[in-house]
Amino acid sequence: MASQYSKELLLTMYRKMYLIRRFEERTDQQYKQGKIAGFCHLYIGQEAVAVGPNEAIRPDDYMLSAYRDHGQPLARGSDPGMVMAELFGRSTGYSKGKGGSMHIFDIEHHFYGGYGIVGAQIPLAAGMAFASRYRNEDRVTVCYFGDAAANQGSFHETFNMAAKWKLPVIYICENNRYGMGTAIGRVAAVPEIHKRAAAYNMRGEAVDGMDCLKMYEAVKDAAEYCRAGKGPVLLEANTYRFRGHSVVDPASYRKKEEVEEERKNDPIPKLREYTLKKKLATEAEFEAIDEEVKAQVDAAVKFADESPEPSLDELWRDTIVEPGEEDVRPRERVLGMKVKWPSYPSGQELKVTWDLEPREHAEREDKKAGLAR
Amino acid sequence: MAELMYREALNQALAEEMERDANVFLIGEEVGRYNGAFKVSLGLLDRFGSARIIDAPISELGFAGLGVGAAMVGLRPVVEMMTWNFAILAMDQIVNNAAKLRHMSGGQLRCPIVFRGPGGAGGRLSSQHSQALEANYAHFPGLKVIAPATPADAKGMLKSAIRDENPVIMFEGERLYAIKGEVPEGEHVVPIGKADVKREGKDVSIITWSRMYYFCEEAAKQLEQEGISVEILDLRTLRPLDEEAILATVRKTNRVVIVEEGWALAGVGASVVDIIQSKAFDDLDAPVVRVTGLDVNMSYAANLENATQPDAPKIIDAVKKVLYREGA
Ligand SMILES: Cc1ncc(C[n+]2csc(CCOP(=O)(O)OP(=O)(O)O)c2C)c(N)n1
Numbered sequence: 228m229a230s231q232y233s234k235e236l237l238l239t240m241y242r243k244m245y246l247i248r249r250f251e252e253r254t255d256q257q258y259k260q261g262k263i264a265g266f267c268h269l270y271i272g273q274e275a276v277a278v279g280p281n282e283a284i285r286p287d288d289y290m291l292s293a294y295r296d297h298g299q300p301l302a303r304g305s306d307p308g309m310v311m312a313e314l315f316g317r318s319t320g321y322s323k324g325k326g327g328s329m330h331i332f333d334i335e336h337h338f339y340g341g342y343g344i345v346g347a348q349i350p351l352a353a354g355m356a357f358a359s360r361y362r363n364e365d366r367v368t369v370c371y372f373g374d375a376a377a378n379q380g381s382f383h384e385t386f387n388m389a390a391k392w393k394l395p396v397i398y399i400c401e402n403n404r405y406g407m408g409t410a411i412g413r414v415a416a417v418p419e420i421h422k423r424a425a426a427y428n429m430r431g432e433a434v435d436g437m438d439c440l441k442m443y444e445a446v447k448d449a450a451e452y453c454r455a456g457k458g459p460v461l462l463e464a465n466t467y468r469f470r471g472h473s474v475v476d477p478a479s480y481r482k483k484e485e486v487e488e489e490r491k492n493d494p495i496p497k498l499r500e501y502t503l504k505k506k507l508a509t510e511a512e513f514e515a516i517d518e519e520v521k522a523q524v525d526a527a528v529k530f531a532d533e534s535p536e537p538s539l540d541e542l543w544r545d546t547i548v549e550p551g552e553e554d555v556r557p558r559e560r561v562l563g564m565k566v567k568w569p570s571y572p573s574g575q576e577l578k579v580t581w582d583l584e585p586r587e588h589a590e591r592e593d594k595k596a597g598l599a600r
Numbered sequence: 601m602a603e604l605m606y607r608e609a610l611n612q613a614l615a616e617e618m619e620r621d622a623n624v625f626l627i628g629e630e631v632g633r634y635n636g637a638f639k640v641s642l643g644l645l646d647r648f649g650s651a652r653i654i655d656a657p658i659s660e661l662g663f664a665g666l667g668v669g670a671a672m673v674g675l676r677p678v679v680e681m682m683t684w685n686f687a688i689l690a691m692d693q694i695v696n697n698a699a700k701l702r703h704m705s706g707g708q709l710r711c712p713i714v715f716r717g718p719g720g721a722g723g724r725l726s727s728q729h730s731q732a733l734e735a736n737y738a739h740f741p742g743l744k745v746i747a748p749a750t751p752a753d754a755k756g757m758l759k760s761a762i763r764d765e766n767p768v769i770m771f772e773g774e775r776l777y778a779i780k781g782e783v784p785e786g787e788h789v790v791p792i793g794k795a796d797v798k799r800e801g802k803d804v805s806i807i808t809w810s811r812m813y814y815f816c817e818e819a820a821k822q823l824e825q826e827g828i829s830v831e832i833l834d835l836r837t838l839r840p841l842d843e844e845a846i847l848a849t850v851r852k853t854n855r856v857v858i859v860e861e862g863w864a865l866a867g868v869g870a871s872v873v874d875i876i877q878s879k880a881f882d883d884l885d886a887p888v889v890r891v892t893g894l895d896v897n898m899s900y901a902a903n904l905e906n907a908t909q910p911d912a913p914k915i916i917d918a919v920k921k922v923l924y925r926e927g928a
Contacts, residue, residue, distance in 0.1 A: 289673065322706030332705035339672060340705060344696050350662050351697065354669020354677075361625070361651065361675060384662025391657075545707035546741050548765035555707030571674030574621030583650040 230505040232440065237502045240282055240439050242516050244274040244495050247298045249524045250307055254297065254314060257528060258474045263314045266343075267328040270298035272437075272469035275494035276401050277302040279442025280369055284450050287569075289337050289355045291348050292371040294329035295401075296341025299371065303336040307523060308530035309561060317534035319561045324537045325545065335558060335566045345406075346372060346379030349398070353389045356396035356459070360581050362572060367453045368396045369446070375406025377420045386459070390427040392583055395453035397446060398461045401436065403468045408480040421463035429459055436464030437492040440501070467492070601784055607777040609751035610640045610716075613758035614678065616786070618648055621676060624762055627654040627663050628680030628717075637682045638718060638777050664690035664715065668698045668767075671713040676762060681717030684733045684771065690715075691736075698767040699742030714761045718774035719747070720811055720861055721898055721909055730898035730905070732862035734810075737769040738838040738871075744792055745839040747771040749813035751781040753836055756790025764792060773811040793837045795845035801831035804919050805849040807872055808859040809835040812910055816859055819915035828919065838868050846872060847880050854885040855922040859910050864892040886922040891915055 230237070251269045258267050270277070277298040281290070292299045300310060305321070313320025314328050321333050329343040339355065342348040352370030359366040376382060377400055389396055400420045404411055412418045424431025430452065434445040442464060449460040467489040471478035478486075502508050545555070558564045604612070618624045625648075630637045632645040632655040645653040656663040660681065667677035681687040687694070694715060701709045721730035738745045744766055748754045754772065761768035798813060799820055806816045813834050820830035833849045835842065850856055856876060858869040869890045876888055891910045899905055920926070 320706070322704060322708070325706050326704040330704040332708050334705070334708045339709070340701075342697070344692060347665070347692060347697055350665025350693060351669035351672065353662075354666040354671070355673050356669075357666055358670045358673045358675045361670070381661055381665065384657070384659035385665070387657055388659065388662055388666060545703050545705075547744075548702060548710050550765075552765075554710060555705075557706065557708065569673070571623070574623050577622040579622055579625075579649070579651050581651045583654060 230507060234507040236282060237498065237507055238512070238516065240278050240443070241495070241498050241502065241513070242520060243278045243281070243302050244439065244498065245517060246307065246520050246523065247274045247277065247301050248495060249520050250301060250311070250527070251297060253524050253528055254311070255474055257314070262532070263328065264316070265327050265329070266294065267314070267474045268295040268472065269468070269470045269474060270295055272489070272493070273401055273403060273466045274298060275439040275442050276399065276436045276464045276466050279439040280399060280446035283443045283446035284367060284369060287337055288366050288450070289339055289368040290370070291339040291352055291368070292341050293345065293348060293373060293376065294341050294343045295373070296329065296331045300331050300333050300336065300338045303333065303338050305331070305333040305336055305338065306558060306562070307527035309557060311527040311531035312534045315531040315534065316536065317531055318537040318541070319530070319534040321557045323541055323545070325541070333557070335556065335568060337569070346376040346381040348372065349376065349379070349381045350385045352396050352398070353385045353394050356389070356394040357392070359395055361579060362577060363580055365454045366395070367450050369399060370396060371399050371401055373406060374400060374402040374404065374411045374415070374420055375409070377423065378415060386424070386427045386429060386461070389459040390429040393456060393458035395456070396459045397449045397453060398459065400461065400463045401466055402463050403466050405468070405472065405481070407472045407476070419463070421461055424461040429461060431461040431463070433463045433465060436466030437494045437497070439494055439498050601782040603780050604751050604783040605777065606751045606754050606772070606779050606781070607638060607640050609755035609783045610758055610772065611642055611644070612783070613755040613762075614641065615644060615647065617759055617762040618644070618652060623674065623676045624678065625652040625654065625675065626678045626680060627656050627667060629656055629658055629682045631655060631680050636680070638774070640777070641680070660686050660690040661693055665693040665697065667713050668693055668701075668711060671711045672701065672709055676712050678714045678716060678762060681715060683729065683774065684717055684719040685729055685731055687715065687717065688733070694737070694743070694767070694769070695740055699740045703742060710765050711767050712765050714758070714768045714770060716758070716761070716770035716772060718777070719771040720773050720775060721893070722775045722905070724900055724902065724905060726900040727897040732893065734771045734838055735862050735867045738868050742767065743839060744768045744837065745771070746792055746837050747810040748790070748836055749773070749776070749810050749834050751779065752783045752788065753790050753796070755783050756788045757792065757836065759789045760792050768792065771810060776811055790836070793840050793842060795836055795842035796834045797831060797845070797849065798834045799830065799832040801829040802853055803829045804855040804857060804922055805831045805833055805853045806857045806859055806915065806919070807833045807835060807846065807849070809838065810861065812859045812861050815910060815912050816915055818912040819919065822912065822916060823919055828923065830919065841871065841875065843875055843879070846875055850876055850880045851883045854883055856884070856888045857891060857915065857918045857922055858888060859891045859915055861893055861910065863895055864890060865895065867892060886924065889918045889922050891918045
């Protein structure tokens with residue numbers, strides 16, 4: 228049976244998942260060598276959750292995440308060397324070494340950040356989606372958060388508003404079943420997070436987060452729904468992190484058998500086998516991709532290692548915008564590339580046509596016109 | 601020049617800025633159909649529609665964060681907090697996100713947002729509704745904090761705040777909304793970061809801001825009758841502090857009283873003292889005296905509420921103390 232997916236799509240997804248995997252393995256090594264410090268949360272096992280959705284949306288759609296945020300920017304197309312340099316705390320990093328592992332930002336690729344406070348990015352995503360509607364753009368915002376974040380007030384407050392105002396935002400809960408060492412079932416009254424969407428009259432679905440294609444399909448569908456103005460969507464990606472909560476966590480709260488069982492669902496070989504079975508690529512092609520990615524990640528580590536620390540006068544920059552000050556474009560700054568930077572319509576160009584409360588507005592108009600109801 | 605109430609001046613600023621820039625919108629509890637809990641947004645819903653004047657649910661953290669997200673992609677939200685007491689729930693979004701986005705992104709992002717609402721005590725509302733919390737926000741790099749005292753400053757500074765590329769925290773005075781003053785029409789913009797000498801004097805400087813300014817005026821008038829000439833410096837902006845203006849007034853009068861509605865410990869006034877002692881110590885003829893809210897929670901009982909706050913008699917005592925006059 229032929230595949231409904233193109234070879235190009237399948238290999239792109241494979242390449243990206245493999246890139247994230249290799250990148251994270253090297254991150255782990257570099258951390259243990261003392262090159263990386265601070266909290267550092269690896270994405271190993273969850274690659275399908277970042278890669279599938281990214282291929283299902285447009286490059287100019289917005290995305291943001293929590294502190295486990297190396298995977299999504301790599302999926303979006305960020306430069307691996309500059310992400311690694313950020314982890315190393317070097318001046319060539321995306322945030323000049325000021326953000327570190329938990330705060331990767333790549334605005335050029337519309338990745339609006341990793342956030343260190345559990346659940347704090349959830350309202351931001353609604354605000355970005357709000358801006359899209361306000362400006363009458365058909366952009367969607369994809370926002371990642373963990374299962375434990377679903378217990379934050381920010382989740383409830385935001386879902387209420389997003390649903391009421393039909394904001395074009397796709398929330399992807401990465402349910403890897405643990406918030407640090409706490410199994411979600413121990414602290415959540417409703418551990419099937421997608422069911423909570425019902426409380427807000429909102430669309431909610433569970434997806435196999437270990438399957439890149441399932442994630443792709445779910446987000447393609449959700450994006451269409453959002454762009455049609457039907458409101459937000461909550462997708463619960465059932466996934467698993469193969470490693471501990473952070474690099475230094477041995478994850479002794481999980482049984483060895485559990486991890487072994489989950490490892491059988493590794494999303495990367497799964498996609499590879501699918502592609503081979505559909506005869507859309509050969510083993511040799513995959514091996515070539517693997518080698519290319521390995522070289523790419525080696526180069527990223529080398530780039531980070533050879534990059535200088537930020538200069539001390541950087542301390543005084545990037546806290547307050549000074550009048551007339553431009554925004555920093557990392558790849559232009561570091562690699563000398565010309566990049567396309569998002570620009571927004573000025574107040575004069577912008578026409579706000581959207582009505583937040585159409586029905587209620589109409590009622591008021593009627594009343595004004597003296598029509599009884 | 602028209603004589604306007606403080607709330608009307610704010611309303612004018614909002615309307616003018618929304619007219620000028622379609623990126624500006626207002627969100628908050630009761631800002632729309634109710635016309636604002638303190639009527640600052642009176643009439644704006646009818647003028648600008650429900651896409652730009654947005655009645656939010658009681659979700660301070662939620663809609664504060666929604667505003668921040670909108671600002672990250674180029675809108676210019678004005679987030680009204682019904683009072684700053686409730687904004688404590690939103691502090692994470694204001695402090696951990698708005699104030700830090702530019703830094704954590706290495707200068708990629710900006711966050712042009714205004715959080716505004718009434719602060720300060722009074723009205724027999726007891727502890728949870730009677731707090732001057734500006735020192736909390738003045739603590740954080742990445743925020744600008746303003747607290748205008750007069751209607752003219754309120755209008756001019758709100759316009760500046762909306763045009764600012766950074767998150768601005770604006771403390772209005774719950775007890776100031778009904779006070780009246782001359783307000784220039786149209787393009788009247790007061791810069792952020794500049795203090796204002798509201799009263800010229802030569803014997804002693806009182807440094808203050810927001811509602812306390814009026815108690816200082818009252819005290820100054822009484823002191824004038826005793827032959828004491830008081831200068832009043834209204835800081836207006838609490839972050840960044842106008843060091844130049846602070847030092848200038850110290851060098852002029854050589855004696856300083858600081859009047860602050862909030863608590864003494866870690867208050868804004870403590871930082872003003874620090875600036876003075878480190879940069880103008882030799883210009884002082886007496887130790888700086890601070891008049892602050894008492895180090896207690898606010899009571900409901902009228903006499904206790906009054907005793908908790910600074911007032912003109914307390915300020916007069918402090919002035920006499922720095923002048924080494926009798927009765928202090
Ligand atoms: C508000 C807040 N509380 C606690 C923490 C500490 N903390 C960091 S990650 C984490 C667990 C979050 O788990 P989850 O949201 O499921 O995401 P995952 O790590 O599984 O991706 C905790 C408790 C924090 N960063 N922020």
